[in-house]
Amino acid sequence: MEFTEKELVDLLEVSQPALFKGLKHTPSKLRKLEGASKKVKHYKLEDLPERYQKKLERHGYKLEKKEETHSSQAKFTQKYLLATPLKQEIAKAKCKLIEMYMKRDNSMSAGMWLDEVAYKNIEFDVLGMISQKQLFDWLKKYKETKARGQNLIECFIDARGSNKKNKTALTSEQQEMAIRFFLKTSHPIISNIHFIMCSHFGDTMPSYDALNNFYNKWRKANPQLSTFAKSPDAWKNKYQIALGSESEKAKYRNHYWEFDATPADVICNDGKRYTVLGLIDIATRRVIFRVEDSNSSFAVSRLLRDGILNFGIPETVVIDNGKEFTSNHFESICLNLGIDLLITPPFSGEKKPFIERAFGTLARGLFRQLHGFIGHNVAMREELQARETFGHKIMAQRKFKERAKEEEDAFAKLWMINKENIGIKLNFAMSKDELQNAINLWVKKFYNQKKHGGLKGKTPMAVWNSFKQPVQSIGDERMLDLLLGKSFEKSVGAKDTGIRHQGCRYWHDELIPYIGKKVKIMTTDDMGEVIVYDAETMQLICKAVDFEQIGNSREAAYIARKKQDQSKRMMRRAVRLAEEADDPTMMDALENLDDGEKAETIAVTKHTAVTDMLLEQSSTLVEQDQEELEESNQYDFKNKDKDGKPQKVLKGGRPTFKTLTDRFVWVLEHDDWNNKDERLKEKNPEIYEMAFDIYKNRKIG
Known part of the structure; x- marks a missing residue:
């Protein structure tokens, strides 16, 4: 469905x-x-x-489920898998016996059913003589296990007499944590794991030897899981089963092609590691490889062009879900050419086994023999670099003794490209074009002429020639270039504007009748031209030209823009990270500074007529308030002293004032005037004016 x-x-x-x-x-x-x-x-x-x-x-679309039996009701765990075959057989027989008993005719008693059915069934001979009590005990265990949603067969596994070698000093919780650590890293370091677990479990954590023994037993008991944790690819190569041959689906040439890309295991003389794109015809195993700067939709289109010109048009192309293969550009090309696309899930190299194997053959058969070979993996690369670096040291000593300027310059050039290229003899390495020529020659004279086991001992070229039916192809190579280009809908402006696309302006006098209308354009790799079609009839109008861009590569411009966008993103990220960093601020720096030399100031009271009057009145005011406070019987229950007792206040709830200014400010703020306040105001107008200014500023603030 x-x-x-x-x-x-x-x-x-x-x-x-x-x-x-x-x-x-x-x-x-x-x-x-x-x-x-x-x-x-x-x-x-x-x-x-x-x-x-x-x-x-909910809409009625449901997968058809197979009839479940007792063996499908739960996944088997270590308990079942580590049991002996006899114990496994007994457990399955008990489970089946109970299921048959529950389906019996209810008119038949348990004893009668055992006599008439169970004892006569050879499947239950392994159980021996079965009593009714055993039957009912097993029935109870079966129902309880099913209610808990646990494994029905494993509940009948006899755990007695288990191998003592499987015992460990680690608790179940410690074992579970240890196994998680084993699975988290490809190469577990037991001493580090033991250190972490000791900090977590404290004195209850067993010794390092106990953990190490547990790891060795676990790895031996779970070879597939430990291999998968170390490397999914290694597990795939060692354990994944092969169900039939993928090649059986390809009945004739151009029936199925596989596409893929991989970095070349070779550094060229410009210090770059280029990408190799490849396609293979499954039925005949013929291949085509292209050396490209990167894996882009433009590069994939060029590979498809080579394939069509050399092999014809395929019926189905098998690709992965990489953006260069699933782009609108590539899908449009396949749609226009009537090619079916078969998209495999991500990280599923086994779904494209033939092109994967062809890449491996290319790497082992050719790349290893070329200057600039860097190894198929990190370990091989380090080995090559170590070997070459040692040779360079010997060479350097000899050059130092000889003092030959030209040799010193030659040696220096070996180190000038990239750090990762240390030890690679780049002065002998190939250029990009030379690498492409070497691959073409290897495919033509070796790979295509070599007998393949998957072809029953025949060569790819012999199998290709054995098919006599003609292949579908494109008659005009220029038409193929148009089909491989990208299409866009654009508006036509006046002559000075023309058709604007990707920063270019294209024009041809045939576009004059289409000014203000929509047209369809097809782009090629040459930025200086576009092919223009009528948007409704798709009739060819002209080839519009931007003379300033003729000869410039559209892909090169695309890559340059992509690199610039990447650079902008990196710069934007650098700015954002700088802004988000918890760096010290100026306030932090100021707070961390010592107070330094402190000011030493000796204060003396300045006596004037006004200050002397204020001091005299303040002391008088304090004395008067103190007398009133003693006579007062009011308390402020909101403000309490250090002993928790409410503080005594003046009549009317007024606080005591130290200065006349404070009294005037309080009265103004609370609008609480009395006769005494009025007399003080008339007697001390200057002080009142000062208090009024303070009150007014507070109110504004």
């Missing part, structure tokens, strides 16, 4: 962007809808995410 994206949007009631995100890693296949020319993606129900399957069940 398959669904299109439009059908899924309607059934699941989700938006198109949400569906696109949810199906990002879901395999799909392009198929034509009835009455339509354009192919659309189709998704199988069993491949959809579980949350989508559950939603589709």
Whole structure:
């Protein structure tokens, strides 16, 4: 059962962007809808995410489930797998016996059922004589285990007499944590794990030897899991089963092609490590390789062009979900040429086994023999660098003694490209074009003429020639270039504007009747030209030209813009990280400074008529308030002294004032005047004016 994206949007009631995100890693296949020319993606129900399957069940779309038996009710764990074959057989027999007993005719008693059914069934001979008590005990255990949702077979595994070698001093919690550490890293360092676990479990953590012994036993008991934790690729090569041959689906040449790309294991003389793109015809194993600067949609299009010119047009292309293969550009090319796209899930090299194997053959058969070979992996690269570096040291000593200027310059050039190229003899390495020529020569004279085991001892060229039916191809190479270009819809402006695209202005006098209208343009790699078509009839109009850009590569410009955008992102990220960094501020720096030399000031009271009057009145005011406070019987329960007792206040709830200014300010703020305040105001107008200014400034603030 398959669904299109439009059908899924309607059934699941989700938006198109949400569906696109949810199906990002879901395999799909392009198929034509009835009455339509354009192919659309189709998704199988069993491949959809579980949350989508559950939603589709509400609409009646449900996966057909196989009839469950006792063996499918739970996943087997270490308890079952480590049991002896006899104990496994007994456990399965008990489980089956109980299931048969629960389906019996209810009119038959337990004893009668044992006599008439169980004892006569040879499947239960391994159980010996079964009493009714045993039957009922097993029935109870079965029901309790099922209610808990646990494994029904493992509940009957006899754990007695287990191998004592499997025992460990680690508790179950410690074992679980240790296993998690074993799985987190490809090369567990037991001493580090023991140190971390000691800090967590304290004195209850057993010794290092106990943990190390547990690791060795676990690794031996779980070879696949330990291998997978170390390297999924190593597990795939060693343990993954092969169910039939993928080549059986390819019945003839150009039936199926596989595409892929990989970095070359060779550094060229410009210090760059280029990308090798490849395609293989599965039925004949013929291959084509291209050396490119990077894996882009332009590069993939050029590879497809080479394939079509040399092999013909394929029916189906197998690709992964890389953006260069699933781009609108590449999908449009395949749609225009009637090529079906088969997209494999991410990280599924086994779905493209033939091109993967061809890359391996190229690396072992050719790259290892070339100057600039850097190894197939990190370990080999380090070995090569160590060997070459030692040779350079001997050479350097000899050059130092000889004092030969030209030799010193030659030696210095070996180190001038990149740090990662240390030890590589770049002065003998190939250029990019020379590497491409070497690959072409190796494919033509060696690979295509070599007998392949998968071809039953025949060569790729012999198998290719054995098919007599003609291949489909493109008659005009220029038409192929147009098909491989990108198409855009543009508006035509006046002659001084023309067609604007990617910073260029294209014009031809044939565009005059189309000014103000929409046209369709096809781009080639030459930035100086575009092919223009009528947007409605798709009839060719002209080749419009931007004379300033003729001869410039569109891909080179695209790569330059991409690098500049990357540089902008890096700069923007650097600024953002700098802004987010918790660096010390100026206030932090000032607070960290010592107080330094302190000011030494001796204060003396300045006596004037006003200050003397204020001092005299303040002391008088304090004495008067003190007398009133003693006579007062009011308390402020909100403000308490250090002993927790409420403080005594003046009548009316006024506080005691130290100065006349404080009294006037308080009266003004609380608008609480009495006769005494009025007399003080008339007697001390200057002090009142000062208090009024203070009150007014506080109110404004």
